[in-house]
Amino acid sequence: MTTRTPTARRTARRTACAAALLLAVTALPTAAVAAPATTSHVEGRLPSGATYLMDVPAAWNGTVLLFSHGYNDTGRPNPAQDAPDDATKALLLKEGYALVGSSYATTGWAVTDAVPDQLATLSAFTDRFGTARRTLAWGRSYGGLVTTAIAERHPDRIDGSLSLCGLVHGGVANWNNTLDPVFALKTLLAPGSDVPLTGLPDQTAATDAANALTTVVDSAQSTADGRARIALAAALHNIPVWNQPTQTRPAATDWDGQQANQYDAVKGLLKIAAFNRRQEAEVRAGGNMSWNTGVDYAALLGRSSVRKEVTELYKKAGLSLRADLATLDRAPRISADPSAVTWMSRTSSFTGRLATPQFDIHTTGDALVPVQTESALRRAVAAAGEAPLLRQAYVDNAGHCTFSPAEQLAALHTLEDRITTGGWQATDPKALDAKATAADPTTPARYVTYHPSPYLRPYDLAHPADRR
Numbered sequence: 286m287t288t289r290t291p292t293a294r295r296t297a298r299r300t301a302c303a304a305a306l307l308l309a310v311t312a313l314p315t316a317a318v319a320a321p322a323t324t325s326h327v328e329g330r331l332p333s334g335a336t337y338l339m340d341v342p343a344a345w346n347g348t349v350l351l352f353s354h355g356y357n358d359t360g361r362p363n364p365a366q367d368a369p370d371d372a373t374k375a376l377l378l379k380e381g382y383a384l385v386g387s388s389y390a391t392t393g394w395a396v397t398d399a400v401p402d403q404l405a406t407l408s409a410f411t412d413r414f415g416t417a418r419r420t421l422a423w424g425r426s427y428g429g430l431v432t433t434a435i436a437e438r439h440p441d442r443i444d445g446s447l448s449l450c451g452l453v454h455g456g457v458a459n460w461n462n463t464l465d466p467v468f469a470l471k472t473l474l475a476p477g478s479d480v481p482l483t484g485l486p487d488q489t490a491a492t493d494a495a496n497a498l499t500t501v502v503d504s505a506q507s508t509a510d511g512r513a514r515i516a517l518a519a520a521l522h523n524i525p526v527w528n529q530p531t532q533t534r535p536a537a538t539d540w541d542g543q544q545a546n547q548y549d550a551v552k553g554l555l556k557i558a559a560f561n562r563r564q565e566a567e568v569r570a571g572g573n574m575s576w577n578t579g580v581d582y583a584a585l586l587g588r589s590s591v592r593k594e595v596t597e598l599y600k601k602a603g604l605s606l607r608a609d610l611a612t613l614d615r616a617p618r619i620s621a622d623p624s625a626v627t628w629m630s631r632t633s634s635f636t637g638r639l640a641t642p643q644f645d646i647h648t649t650g651d652a653l654v655p656v657q658t659e660s661a662l663r664r665a666v667a668a669a670g671e672a673p674l675l676r677q678a679y680v681d682n683a684g685h686c687t688f689s690p691a692e693q694l695a696a697l698h699t700l701e702d703r704i705t706t707g708g709w710q711a712t713d714p715k716a717l718d719a720k721a722t723a724a725d726p727t728t729p730a731r732y733v734t735y736h737p738s739p740y741l742r743p744y745d746l747a748h749p750a751d752r753r
Contacts, residue, residue, distance in 0.1 A: 323342060323343045323344075324340055324341065324342050324343065324378055325339070325340070325341045325342075325343075325414075326338075326339070326340050327339040327340075327341075327413065328365070329409065331387065331390075331402055331405045331406065331409070332405070333390040333398065333401070333402055333405070334390045335365070335387045335388045335389055335390040335398070335402040335405075335406075336364070336365040336387065336388045337365050337385065337386065337387040337388070337402075337406045337409065338365040338366065338367040338384070338385065338386055338387075339367065339383070339384070339385045339406075339409075339410055339413070339414075340367055340368075340374070340378060340383070340384045340385075341383040341384075341414055342378050342379075342381050342382070342383070344381050345381055345382075345383050345414075346380065346381030346382060346418075347417060347418030347419060348381075348382050348383065348417060348418060348419040348420070348421065348701070349382070349383040349384075349385060349407070349410060349417040349419070349420050349421070350367075350368075350377065350382050350383065350384050350385070350421050350423055350697075351385055351386065351403055351406065351407055351420065351421065351422045351423070351435075351443070352366060352367050352368055352369070352384065352385070352386035352423055352424065352425075352428070353386065353399060353403055353422065353423070353424030353425070353427075353428030353429075353431035353432050353435075354366040354386065354388075354389075354424070354425065354427075354428050355424075355425050355426030355427045355428050355686075356393070356394070356426060356427035356562070357389075357392040357393070358392060358393070358561065358562070358565075359392050359393050359488065359561075359565050360392070360488075361392060363388045363389070363391075363392050364388055365386055365387050365388040366386050366388075367384040367385050367386035368384050368386075369425045369449065369686070369688075369693065370690070372690045372728070373690040373693050373694065376690055376694060376724065376725055377694070377697075380694075383410070383414065383417065385406050385407065385410050386403070386406065387399075387402040387403055387405070387406040388402075389402050389403075390402055393562070393565040393566065393569065394427075394456070394562070394565060394566040394569050394570075394633070396430065396431060396434060396456075396632050396633050397569075397632055399428075399431045400431060400434050400435055400438070400439070403422075403431065403435060404435070404439060404442060407420065407442060419444050419701075419704065420442065420443045420444055421443060421444060421445050421446065421447065421697070421700065421701070422435045422436060422442075422443045422445075422446045422447070423446065423447035423448070423449065423697070424447075424448060424449065424451060425449040425450060425451070425686055426449070426450055426451065426452065426653075426654060426685065426686055427451075427452055428449075428451070429448035429449060429450065429451015429452055429453055429645075430451055430452040430453065430455070430456070430633065432446050432447070432448050432451065433446065433448060433451065433453050433635060433643070433662070434633070434635075436639060436640075436641060436643055437635055437636055437638060437639065437640075440639075440640035440641050443641060444641055444704050445641045445642045445643065445644075445700050445701075445703065445704045446641065446642075446643045446644075446700075447643070447644050447645070447646075447696055447697060447700050448643065448644075448645040448646075449645075449646055449686060449688060449693065449696070450646070450647050450648060450651055450654055450685055450686040450688075451645065451647075451654070451658070452654055452658060453635070453645060453658050453659065453661065453662040454657075454658040454661035454662060454740055454743065454744075454745075455633055455634035455635045455661070455744060455745060456566075456574070456629040456630070456632065456633025456634055457574060457575070457626060457629050457630055457633070457634050457744040458634070458658075458661055458740065458742055458743055458744040458745070460563065460566065460574050460575035460629070461575045461576065461577070461742040461744060462521075462522060462740070462741060462742040463522070463554070463558055463559055463563065463575070464482065464483070464575045464576075464577055464619065465518075465521040465522060465577060465580070465582075465585065465741070465742065466518040466519065466521050466522040466524075466551065466554060466559075467482050467498065467518075467554075467555070467559045468482060468577055468613075468616075468619070469514070469517055469518040469521055469582070469613060470498060470501070470502060470514075470515070470518045470551075471498065471501075472612060472613055472616045473514045473517070473518075473609055473612065473613070474501050474502065474505045474511065474514055474515075475498070475501045476616075478497070478498075478501070480494050480497045480498050481494055482494075482559075482619060483563070483567065483573040483575065483619055484567070484572075484573055485560060485563065485564040485567065486564075487564065488561060488564060488565070490564070491560040491561045491563070491564040492560070492561060494560045495555045495556055495559065495560040495561065498555055498559075499552055499555050499556065502515060502548070502551060502552060502555070503552075506548050509598075509601060509602035509603075509604075510602050510604050512541075512544050512548070512598060512602070513544075513595070513598040513599045513601070513602045513604050513606075514604075514609065515544065515547065515548055515551055516543075516544045516547060516591070516594055516595050516598050517586065517595050517599075517606070517609065518551060519544075519547040519548075519550065519551055519591065520586055520589040520590075520591045520592060520594070520595045521582065521585055521586065521589065521741065522554065522652075522655065522741075523589055523590050523591070523655040523656075523657045523738070523740075523741060524547050524550045524551065524554075524591070524652045524655065525546075525547075525550075525590070525591070525649065525650045525651070525652060525655070525656075525683070526542075526543035526544075526546055526547060526591060526594065527543075527546055527650045527683045528546055528547070528549070528550045528650045528651070528652035528683050528684065529546070529549065529550075529650075529652075529683050529684050530682065530683050530684050530687055532546045532549070532683060533546075534683070538597075540594050540597045540598050540601065541598075543591070543594050544594065544598060547591075547652075550652035550653075553652065553653070554652070554653070557653065558653065566629075567625065569628070570622075570625035570626075570628045570629050571622070571624055571625050571628060572621075572622030572624060572625035573619070573620075573621055573622050573625055574621060574622070574625040574626050574628070574629040575619070575621055576618070576619055576620050576621035576626075577618050577619050578618045578619070578620050579618075580618070580742075581614075582610055582613045582614065583610045583614075585741045585742075586610070588738065588739050588741060589738070589741065590657070590737075590738040630744075630746065630752065634744060634745055634746055635662065635665050635745050635746060635747075636665065636669060636745070636746040636747055637662075637664075637665030637666040637667070637668055637669030637671060637745060637746070637747040638669045638671060638747075639666060639669075639671045639674040639675060640671075640674075641674065641704075642674050642675075642676075642700060642703045642704060642709075643674060643675050643676075643700075644675075644676050644677075644678070644696055644699055644700040644703065645659055645662065645675070645676075645677045645678070646677070646678050646679070646680060646688065646692065646693075646696045647659050647677070647679055647680070647737075648679070648680050648681075648682045648683065648684060648685070648686070648687055648688065649679050649680065649681055649682070649683075649733070649735055650682060650683030650684060651684065651685045651686075652685065653685040654685060655740075656679065656735075656737045657737045657738055657739065657740040657741070658740060659677045659679075659737055660737045660738065660739050660740045660743075661740035661743045661745065662675070662677075663675065663677065664739075664740070664743055664745065664747075664748075665743075665745035665746070665747045665748070666747075668745075668747035668748055669747045676699075676703070676709050676712050678696065678699075678712060678714070678717055678732055679732065679733055679734075679735035679737075680692055680731050680732055680733070681731045681732070681733040681735070682729075682731055689721070689725070689728035689729045689730070689731075690724075690725050690728050691721035691722060691724050691725035691726070691727075691728040691729065691730050692717075692721050692728075692729070692730060692731065692732065694720075694721065694724035694725060695717050695718070695720035695721035695724060695730070695732070696717075698720050698724065699711070699712055699717065699720065713734075714732035714733050714734055715732075717730070717732040718730035718731070718732050
């Protein structure tokens with residue numbers, strides 16, 4: 286009997302998947318779009334209705350990069366993407382990588398569409414261009430969640446994965462941690478308000494709720510008491526004190542400057558994720574998938590990365606932090622719908638059981654997907670006994686996914702080195718910066734030694750106690 290190597294087994298499985306999808310995929314129109322003579326550019330449509338892109342240089346190096354894009358809001362355009370940005374794409378094509386990616390069949394919290402559509406895109410690529418020597422999955426923001434789902438559930442289809450500022454904490458953890466700041470804002474700033482935090486019937490109701498609470502926050506920002514309470518809400522989400530590149534980076538004891546930056550991010554959270562995106566996700570889950578029953582907010586604040594700022598602002602305002610935490614403790618709590626938690630857990634939470642290497646990078650000043658999400662993934666992977674397969678690195682910049690092309694290529698090359706050598710090579714900031722500069726000397730290299738604080742509301746499938 287012939288024993289096949291892992292690579293041979295992956296090749297056989299990919300070939301079989303390609304054959305299974307061949308008739309369905311090729312039955313739909315696929316048009317070649319004009320592109321430079323050195324690159325084959327292909328656009329097509331999958332049976333699900335998702336579109337896909339493929340860009341393959343004439344001097345293909347044998348590696349295909351499967352890119353998973355971020356969250357697209359309901360009603361917004363949903364184009365296929367095969368790279369995070371045009372500058373990075375150009376550099377990758379110059380280095381000989383084949384780039385592929387789909388749109389996903391639907392927008393929103395679309396993981397149940399995204400994963401099969403991405404795998405179908407890989408199969409379509411194999412049919413058209415042949416079997417890749419190496420396949421790497423990578424994704425940005427929500428696409429980092431999609432990428433990690435592929436890494437855990439379909440490791441036979443890839444050789445490694447790369448998450449860029451990803452939601453690697455998983456769906457249940459995400460929505461629990463999104464609930465906490467708005468619960469604090471409503472309880473402390475608008476205790477008599479009837480603004481619903483969950484169970485929003487439609488997008489109009491979600492927008493109305495977001496606008497109502499934003500008005501409350503805007504008013505509160507004009508008083509010392511209000512600013513302290515906004516800072517407390519921000520701390521429950523680990524919102525960093527420098528979270529946009531356009532902001533001034535405040536000094537370590539500039540509490541007012543820190544809070545002013547967080548105020549902008551809190552309003553962004555209300556506008557983007559806390560209501561409209563929650564409503565869409567609740568529809569998919571069949572109910573509310575988050576809760577704060579049993580949560581000790583004093584304990585959460587004690588683990589927050591910005592707790593010192595909160596205590597100082599409360600002192601400055603002459604306000605009792607202990608009294609406000611007691612108010613949160615006494616306030617009526619929100620329970621989850623068990624079936625919705627089950628759906629979100631099954632589709633969007635992680636076991637930590639990696640089978641191929643994964644490299645993650647995250648900006649330190651990310652307010653939308655705080656850097657502490659990396660602590661949540663590390664917790665799960667360690668519990669599953671797969672810590673050697675995961676490596677994480679950090680870029681000293683504010684904003685969500687504000688990486689330079691150079692930093693992204695350095696991360697990709699680091700993952701490839703791990704796959705080639707069987708061990709992580711030169712992942713310290715100095716080495717990563719050197720790789721970044723070598724890949725693209727025209728854009729910044731800002732890797733830094735950083736250890737994120739714990740994620741405040743972790744939930745994964747490696748810890749049975751999480752699933753109460």
